[in-house]
Amino acid sequence: MSTSVAAPASDTRATTVPLWIGGQAITSESSREGEVTNPSTGAVIRRVPFAQAADIDAAVRAASAALPEWRATPPLRRARILSRFRELMEQHQKELAALISEEHGKVFLDAMGEVQRGIEVVEFATGAPHLLKGEHSGSVGRDVDAHSRLQPVGVCAGNTPFNFPAMVPMWMFPMALACGNTFILKPSEKDPSPSIRIAELLKESGLPDGVFNVVHGDKEAVDAILHHPGIAAVSFVGSTPIAKYIYATAAANGKRVQALGGAKNHAVVMPDADLDFTADALIGAAYGSAGERCMAISAVVAVGDAADPLVEKIAERARRLKTGPSLAEGMDMGPLVTGAHRDRVKGYVDAGVSEGATLVVDGRALQVAGHERGFFLGPSLFDQVMPAMSIYQDEIFGPVLIVLRAASLDEAIALVNRNPYGNGVALFTNSGGAARKFEDEIEVGMVGINVPIPVPMAFYSFGGWKQSLFGDLHVHGMEGVYFYTRTKAVTTRWVKDDVQTSAFHMPTLGGR
Ligand code: NAD
Numbered sequence: 001m002s003t004s005v006a007a008p009a010s011d012t013r014a015t016t017v018p019l020w021i022g023g024q025a026i027t028s029e030s031s032r033e034g035e036v037t038n039p040s041t042g043a044v045i046r047r048v049p050f051a052q053a054a055d056i057d058a059a060v061r062a063a064s065a066a067l068p069e070w071r072a073t074p075p076l077r078r079a080r081i082l083s084r085f086r087e088l089m090e091q092h093q094k095e096l097a098a099l100i101s102e103e104h105g106k107v108f109l110d111a112m113g114e115v116q117r118g119i120e121v122v123e124f125a126t127g128a129p130h131l132l133k134g135e136h137s138g139s140v141g142r143d144v145d146a147h148s149r150l151q152p153v154g155v156c157a158g159n160t161p162f163n164f165p166a167m168v169p170m171w172m173f174p175m176a177l178a179c180g181n182t183f184i185l186k187p188s189e190k191d192p193s194p195s196i197r198i199a200e201l202l203k204e205s206g207l208p209d210g211v212f213n214v215v216h217g218d219k220e221a222v223d224a225i226l227h228h229p230g231i232a233a234v235s236f237v238g239s240t241p242i243a244k245y246i247y248a249t250a251a252a253n254g255k256r257v258q259a260l261g262g263a264k265n266h267a268v269v270m271p272d273a274d275l276d277f278t279a280d281a282l283i284g285a286a287y288g289s290a291g292e293r294c295m296a297i298s299a300v301v302a303v304g305d306a307a308d309p310l311v312e313k314i315a316e317r318a319r320r321l322k323t324g325p326s327l328a329e330g331m332d333m334g335p336l337v338t339g340a341h342r343d344r345v346k347g348y349v350d351a352g353v354s355e356g357a358t359l360v361v362d363g364r365a366l367q368v369a370g371h372e373r374g375f376f377l378g379p380s381l382f383d384q385v386m387p388a389m390s391i392y393q394d395e396i397f398g399p400v401l402i403v404l405r406a407a408s409l410d411e412a413i414a415l416v417n418r419n420p421y422g423n424g425v426a427l428f429t430n431s432g433g434a435a436r437k438f439e440d441e442i443e444v445g446m447v448g449i450n451v452p453i454p455v456p457m458a459f460y461s462f463g464g465w466k467q468s469l470f471g472d473l474h475v476h477g478m479e480g481v482y483f484y485t486r487t488k489a490v491t492t493r494w495v496k497d498d499v500q501t502s503a504f505h506m507p508t509l510g511g512r
Contacts, residue, residue, distance in 0.1 A: 016047045017192045020199040022062035023209025028055050034189045039105035039335040040325035042373030048192045050217035056224035059213040063155040063182035064230055066210030071152045071180040075128040085205035086122040100165055101326040103191035105334040106289045108327055118170030121476050124458035125178035131481050144493045150485035152180035154232035157225045161238040162188035162337050163292045172235045175480035184213045190337055192216050226250050240467050247470035258471035258483055262395045263423035267297045268412045271306045273428035279313035285452035286401040287379045290333050295424045295453045300403045301412045307405050311383050318361045318379045324368050335375040342375040345398030349380050352391040357382040409434055417443045422465030426452050
């Protein structure tokens with residue numbers, strides 16, 4: 001596959017990204033707006049309106065009006081519309097990936113992978129008729145049967161982060177729609193365009209107007225969602241402080257809520273691991289997408305003798321990485337999403353040095369010729385990091401990998417389990433016993449054994465533990481089905497013989 005794709009020309013698209021309500025692009029009356037930049041050039045390429053309460057209300061009205069017909073549409077028909085959407089997503093995968101690369105800054109092949117992982121959730125959601133099957137028990141009592149039904153929740157909303165502008169929304173809405181709900185998406189204001197293109201493709205797939213809507217904005221738009229009485233459920237993915245706020249506020253307003261938060265993902269490396277294989281795996285997991293992945297490995301825990309050779313192998317590979325414009329051929333890493341975020345990440349590299357960690361590879365001086373205004377930062381690698389340092393304590397969310405050392409697997413597991421986050425973790429080893437112990441004792445939601453980024457397939461559920469998830473249910477897989485449905489238990493009596501009984505005691509149907 002070619003990695004060379006022309007950047008979408010800004011002048012062929014509206015300079016202001018629209019809202020999408022009731023099946024059409026809408027111009028917001030809001031006086032507030034944000035700027036969307038191309039991180040590779042630093043140029044402002046679009047403007048994005050920050051929706052006001054009236055816009056959110058219009059979206060809720062459209063989603064509420066579409067709900068009765070959509071929830072009554074047989075799951076098989078809903079699945080067929082999603083099937084057409086999946087085909088369209090595949091046809092337009094390169095176009096979407098180029099749009100993501102342009103606004104987010106990740107390299108094109110990485111953006112293609114993001115869209116692919118989103119498509120896989122749609123693929124899973126097309127199994128709606130099977131996924132929505134309830135349980136049935138015949139003869140729970142004389143002439144009495146029992147069954148359960150999974151019914152839609154109502155109007156659902158999703159609020160998503162900048163780092164996966166297509167995939168994270170697709171963790172949510174395909175499942176919500178398959179289950180018979182209508183949906184309002186509030187994507188990140190930093191890269192809002194892929195959501196609008198997705199809305200257009202959903203319409204082209206035959207999705208009725210109003211079933212899927214998109215609003216943009218910041219806290220004000222999100223607050224209007226959290227307080228709107230017409231919204232039944234809220235899904236959120238983003239940083240931990242905002243996840244906590246969303247969870248508490250949505251719950252206080254009587255909504256069902258799942259809020260996925262930030263991460264500090266460790267890779268524990270045993271001395272018996274194949275260190276070349278491990279270094280190759282870690283380099284992509286740490287620096288891919290410039291470290292702006294919720295499942296990026298940001299902390300390596302080297303056990304025993306693994307440390308020195310491993311640091312050398314990672315450093316050698318990190319120095320060879322090519323950092324440049326997201327749509328240029330052959331780049332491993334693009335820029336960070338904004339200038340402010342680049343400066344924040346650079347500040348952590350400064351802090352690591354002043355806190356006494358050993359900076360083995362320093363990405364701070366990187367210049368990309370011809371793109372001096374782009375938000376670039378080269379890969380950095382720290383060794384001899386202590387748990388009290390801010391580069392270990394905080395989620396940096398950039399191309400900075402740190403190495404800590406542990407004397408044993410027990411010590412490494414204890415270190416990981418003390419960390420407040422629990423999103424992803426990996427173990428590199430050739431020992432089945434070590435792997436089994438690790439899998440059993442580690443307090444993290446997604447675990448990889450010799451797999452650096454263990455993002456579950458769409459037919460499993462994605463989600464962390466501890467400060468990485470607020471709520472009970474993960475996204476997609478069967479937990480996604482349970483989040484977007486309410487269970488109704490039905491008990492039915494059809495009397496075969498013409499016998500009627502009155503009972504004034506507590507019914508014990510199976511008792512006689
Ligand atoms: P963020 O928390 O800043 O923003 C996420 C969303 O919340 C955006 O749509 C934003 O507009 C909105 N928002 C921002 N401030 C808000 C406020 N005060 N009130 C209400 N809404 C607000 O996150 P981000 O910087 O866009 O994304 C990066 C973060 O997301 C990282 O912490 C990363 O780990 C996390 N993330 C987690 C997962 C996961 O699966 N757990 C996946 C992807 C990203």
